[in-house]
Amino acid sequence: MRILFLGDIYGKPGREVLKRNLKHLKQEFSINICIANFENLADGRGISEKCAKTTFSYGVDFATSGNHLWDKVESFPYLRQEVRICKPMNYPKPEMGMNFIETKFETKNLIIVNLAGQSFMPPANSPFHTIDKFLENYTIEDNIIFVDFHAEATAEKRAMSWFLDGRVSALVGTHTHIQTSDEQILPQGTAYITDAGMTGGHESVIGVQKDIILDSIKDGVHRPYKVSQRGLEINGVMLDIDDKTNRTNKIIRIRRCFDRENT
Ligand SMILES: [Fe+2]
Numbered sequence: 001m002r003i004l005f006l007g008d009i010y011g012k013p014g015r016e017v018l019k020r021n022l023k024h025l026k027q028e029f030s031i032n033i034c035i036a037n038f039e040n041l042a043d044g045r046g047i048s049e050k051c052a053k054t055t056f057s058y059g060v061d062f063a064t065s066g067n068h069l070w071d072k073v074e075s076f077p078y079l080r081q082e083v084r085i086c087k088p089m090n091y092p093k094p095e096m097g098m099n100f101i102e103t104k105f106e107t108k109n110l111i112i113v114n115l116a117g118q119s120f121m122p123p124a125n126s127p128f129h130t131i132d133k134f135l136e137n138y139t140i141e142d143n144i145i146f147v148d149f150h151a152e153a154t155a156e157k158r159a160m161s162w163f164l165d166g167r168v169s170a171l172v173g174t175h176t177h178i179q180t181s182d183e184q185i186l187p188q189g190t191a192y193i194t195d196a197g198m199t200g201g202h203e204s205v206i207g208v209q210k211d212i213i214l215d216s217i218k219d220g221v222h223r224p225y226k227v228s229q230r231g232l233e234i235n236g237v238m239l240d241i242d243d244k245t246n247r248t249n250k251i252i253r254i255r256r257c258f259d260r261e262n263t
Pocket residue numbers: 008039040066175176177
């Protein structure tokens with residue numbers, strides 16, 4: 001099975017770059033399932049029902065999330081019943097969304113898990129204890145298991161990679177919006193990258209127009225954020241997962257730049 005995972009889609013520029021390019025990208029890599037992080041989908045903050053359904057229509061099949069999942073109060077009813085979006089499993093309120101996604105692709109069972117880090121992040125239960133308990137019932141012998149670890153600290157993500165090597169098919173980091181070049185297959189067959197990056201405007205500070213951030217840093221006065229529309233990129237990884245072992249044979253880091261000539 002081939003999975004395409006896309007790093008945090010940031011606002012309308014992130015959605016638009018997928019509208020124009022996702023179909024072709026999926027064809028290029030013969031993708032079976034596309035998963036994306038939606039936490040910044042609407043204006044960079046949270047998820048709206050309209051934005052989510054539109055982005056699914058571009059070819060995203062399932063979505064993970066993170067600390068911005070509940071930024072829009074009006075979306076709570078939708079997020080509680082949308083079975084294609086999962087919340088961080090280790091967040092304290094299990095009723096606030098799907099705790100994981102279980103689906104079928106042909107004869108294979110695919111499990112999608114989202115975890116949140118504890119270092120420099122909002123309060124959450126231990127991601128290590130949470131996934132350890134979950135894997136007592138869902139094993140790599142019976143399932144392809146994809147984990148998006150939404151965390152700030154590289155060390156926390158790296159530690160999780162060793163904790164889960166051989167127990168999940170892939171562990172992909174998100175949240176920093178900066179793609180790392182450490183993609184690898186760990187010794188026991190788990191694919192890993194510290195951060196998949198961001199899909200959206202990279203002429204920015206993690207998606208926000210750079211002048212707004214620079215002015216705020218210079219004088220200490222917060223200004224309303226505006227989404228950057230410049231330096232459009234699709235960031236993510238392609239995972240080629242072995243049908244027999246549910247381990248990953250190959251991980252390819254994807255970073256496509258689309259409007260550099262205009263910036
Ligand atoms: Fe994000």
